Amino acid sequence: MPDERAPMWYIGQHDSTRNDADTNSVSHQAHNAGYDLLTIPITTAHFHDRIINLVEQYENGTDSADRQVLPLVSPLMPVDTTLDPQDTSSALIATTASWIDLGSKDALVAHVSRHVFNLEVQYAAFCGVSNILIKGPIEGSDIVQYSRAILEALAMGAYLQLHIEVPMSGELEDTGESEYTHLAEFSTTPVSDAHVEEDAGGDDEYISWDKWDVVRTLSNYHPRLSVALELPRQVPSLSVQSRWFSEPLRILTFPRTSFLRNAKGYPVLSKAHQNLLTRYMRLRYAPWLLLSNVDDLSAATDASPSPEPTPAEAVSKARNSQKAKDPFPHLRYLRHLQSAQPSRPALERFGQGYQDYLQSPLQPLTDNLESITYEVFEKDPIKYEWYERAVALALQDLKPVIGNREAIIAVVGSGRGPLVARSLLASKQAGVPVKVWAVEKNLNAHVLLQRRAMRDNLWRGNVTVVKTDMRAWNGPVVEGAVRKVDIMVSELLGSFADNELSPECLDGVQHVLHPDHGINIPQSYTAHATPIATPKIYGDLFGRPGGLAADKWEIPYVVMLQQLDFLSLDSNISNAEVQLPNVQEAWAFSHPIPNTILSQAKARAGGSLERGGAGGAVGGDGHNEHNSRSCTMQFKCTRRGMCHGLAGYFESILYASRNSAKRVELSTNPVTMADKSKDMISWFPIFFPIKVPILVPDNADIEVKMWRQTDDRKVWYEWIIEASETTKGRKRRLGMSELHSSRKNGCIM
């Protein structure tokens, strides 16, 4: 089984008054106190004073004629910074000045801020720092201008990771050194300068996200740009929590205000904060936790430690020091939460390491994993159990039809035989004797099947192994005569139901099924989709070769979606506690199909043109046209967001009894999975990307059109997403993707 160890929590210490400390010495202090990470300002109080002095002199001493020349911010001198290349380590996060305003609408403030920022980032990069923490845009700041500065900074070092500190909603609690003069104080541009105040309506929980969205978009989803999210006093709505969950979270900062005091006076987090933390810490790359301006580091020794203490040692150290008035109660509390984390759901444990990892569509997940974790797949706690139930139910239904004879079951595409084994168990369970034909074209699996048919007591005499492509099989032969199959069992479903060509395969073998009472398991399956925001996957695709021009955008990917936000919620289910997406059905397939369709399809094969009777010409191309599908799906989006594509799922009725209300179903659809097949692990969702994200405003509608296209050789998908809104009964287009098509990468039939 996959690794189930609880992931490590990396906890850091941030002190905004730590301006002139010796980096080496505070590093030892933090380490000894049990912290994994430490922030350090790039520049000193001296530098701040020098710059403020420069601006004051300029303001007082420059007559207006000379105002065209903005003051010169000269390079850093040794006294301006305590950072040194020798002191830097991976445990160090450098912080830029919190007293600048990169997006200032005042020319002087913007100019000086930009120069200060550039000097800092360049010097940090020179020193080999890899993580830089930067305050997000302050209130009234021009976001585009701010973003431009970030975009420029990203180019200053090939290894720099920039973390933008933003609040979940509203404004940052921790705005930096309170005794410092903020450059914004020198701004002569009135705050309400813009003709529309972007921040109007402080009740809007998404304003902070709006700003981040601009920064991230203008930086082209840069892989070295991430969010340092400041936890608020009050945890905002689930929607906002989900939104931030979908963004590239790398740091969570805990200001003093995010903690409560328990009865004994110790700092604790509210239940809502704890749930949030649990959710965020399950991300594939769990964010670092940064305790901000709590627990004074000077209580720790700055002696150089010899070996690296393990996390456990650190905890015990913190616990020991607690006995005598613990100087690090916040750290100790987080370590406590870390050890108390609940275990994760089955699919998450199973998929660990695969989250948001796009799988090559030419080698579907099942193929990939079979080579390394075949055992695991056959141990899916749900899937095969459900198949067994379905076969048993079908056998019971067939009993009156077939009388006392043995039921004939064909497992088409039987692999190593798990469905053969389950069919035999189902036979026992239902009390209906069976003969099973195991049809498999894979040479290697065929060896195992035959071996098992000879050696396994249950199998021996009951299982016939046939080595053939199912479409070329003539059917079971009993005592020299070809017989029809009563139950045909297959496991050909893909993440989007029909995407591994189950319809085409089953059409091709339907001729062996009993025309009157023959049963297919699965009986039917449906494809489902919903629009999502997934900056992580979009950024991943964007960063691959070819930019916006390549085929990579026109491929549906199998992927264990994790870091996403659903743009449309099911209004019947969602409330403050639970939110389920609005997932809609795209189309359905059921088996067996009417024989008239099969004969029509046959007539159309190969482009032959033969004259019928009165009906004129018949024949031609298009023998698989009956398996093409199309749909239009409507989604209401209450809260604005960025649409990056569609998440796709499937549902399948393995068997619904003709004689009772019993039915056996599989589902990966997040709305129904818990009911239908909780803890099933065999399928990840599918993702249909779009090339250019669509901005979906509040209360907009998303319309999705999808096609399953087919010609005589291939099957592929097409999809298009449109955002609009309806005012006064009139539809107003707001944005539309191009028509995406996987034709070039379609499945060969």
Next chain:
Amino acid sequence: MPDERAPMWYIGQHDSTRNDADTNSVSHQAHNAGYDLLTIPITTAHFHDRIINLVEQYENGTDSADRQVLPLVSPLMPVDTTLDPQDTSSALIATTASWIDLGSKDALVAHVSRHVFNLEVQYAAFCGVSNILIKGPIEGSDIVQYSRAILEALAMGAYLQLHIEVPMSGELEDTGESEYTHLAEFSTTPVSDAHVEEDAGGDDEYISWDKWDVVRTLSNYHPRLSVALELPRQVPSLSVQSRWFSEPLRILTFPRTSFLRNAKGYPVLSKAHQNLLTRYMRLRYAPWLLLSNVDDLSAATDASPSPEPTPAEAVSKARNSQKAKDPFPHLRYLRHLQSAQPSRPALERFGQGYQDYLQSPLQPLTDNLESITYEVFEKDPIKYEWYERAVALALQDLKPVIGNREAIIAVVGSGRGPLVARSLLASKQAGVPVKVWAVEKNLNAHVLLQRRAMRDNLWRGNVTVVKTDMRAWNGPVVEGAVRKVDIMVSELLGSFADNELSPECLDGVQHVLHPDHGINIPQSYTAHATPIATPKIYGDLFGRPGGLAADKWEIPYVVMLQQLDFLSLDSNISNAEVQLPNVQEAWAFSHPIPNTILSQAKARAGGSLERGGAGGAVGGDGHNEHNSRSCTMQFKCTRRGMCHGLAGYFESILYASRNSAKRVELSTNPVTMADKSKDMISWFPIFFPIKVPILVPDNADIEVKMWRQTDDRKVWYEWIIEASETTKGRKRRLGMSELHSSRKNGCIM
């Protein structure tokens, strides 16, 4: 001078009842009647009847269980089409069936329509037809589905040009063969099926354009897709006219309803129709005119003509046949309008052939054209005349300052000397004697200048030629002493004012200008911009190698913009008769600049760091920082549209008198050009593209941010466009371009 011949009008004949005619024979008839073009249906009435029969049989004869199998549309038989490869010529426009509904929401109708359409297009392509006329989507049709069919058809032949016939607003007048059964009649899907009727609000003039916009967008601005615009009874507003003007118009169709009858009963067009026609026929590629269901062709002989008649012969033939009851009065009327077209404005004549042609930014227009039409440029009827006036005005102002001595004029970058000559003329005009220094670094121009200084009577003794880069010049030497320049004349402006580095060049030579009274001509210049829709240019860029991924999107292009639509109109000026764009000022430069700036700039050159007095450190990089600029511009857009980028212009004050209200100005800004420098031809506008067009809804705001960036080596531009709207005092983002930057293609200083 460029070719001024009136462009040829190609007029065609369309008859929707021409279903089974012999192509060869009607071709001769049309030719003999004086038509240049002729439509011919791809399929016959027999084919129509066969398909309707097929659908009726299916409707009546198929029980609902078999409805999964849609009827088979079998290939064309000889009786289904009169088209033959031997009959096709470039004069032939094939028409597809007008009785299908490619966007039908009914599965049966959609299926049959798609098959009919594909058979037709494929056969036409096989026959070598290059132009196909296709009815636009009918009312209630699904536009995305319709567009998908068009996109597929574009791939059916490498030479097919598809013309989509759409009305200017509302619905098509001419919907096709009235006696035919339309497939839409078989639709069982209620028309009001969609939860929102897209066509609600019939008063909206843009609904037809909306549909076309989807077709064009989903076809990725395909170069082989164009509009066949049907002229309406009533010509719609100027805005709608401009919108269609900006789209790829290749055909204008004239149904019977677009004509009036004059007093004598002859067909004529209203004045509004005539104006529209005049405007549209001035497009670089004038659209073809298609007379639709007027003037019966059978009146013409179908004898094979020997030589091609010239247009004049065709006109005279039509005129002759008129004597005896003219059977082609509509054709004759259009020929009459053709010959009565007014001549075009100077800039349009001059730019003929350059419309919407993107000029390489590394070789600006002036460079390109100098080699082939240097003479033409010096004959700009306005530019040099205005320079002469400006110098004369400046000399008059200087008279009291310099007393009786000769004024010293320096023409920096004097080329072949046009400004030298104008300065001498201005001297005469103002009655102020001058000495002129002609500074030029171009070796070849230097030869001409020297020759002229020796031979020209006016020049001899008054003009000194200096071969040097102006930035390295020490100034004029008179009797062994360096003197300061009174008037410095230059022509360094580019299409966007400062884009050919006029500020940097003039800074570099300012040291020779008299510090107290020295005058620069031009004194100042401003860059202006406005957002535009320009599908033609967007399609051109999109079609170049690299798709959306290349640098081509981040370059400002010099281009004679023609086929555009302004998205924001000047509400103070625009009315039903005239519409002027809302063009805003981006930034300004003026000369000379304060000396404090020059000395600061010098201190910053080369990154030197030297200690000043009390002010702390000075020096560093950024010696051209004072020439960086940025701006935020707001544009209100009343009517929706697609934004493809920005059109850029300039204005310049060559000289504004200190002593009077007189001022001499140049402008390419469409709002002020007529007032300031009408008929000036030396500059085309500039175009800043964006990679992904932004859909701008009705009453939205466009915010444009631009930067003129500079480092120590280069100058470049950055631009970003955002669409939003303001409701209840709250800004709501609707779309945003990425930050575009021409840094990689910036101008080297």
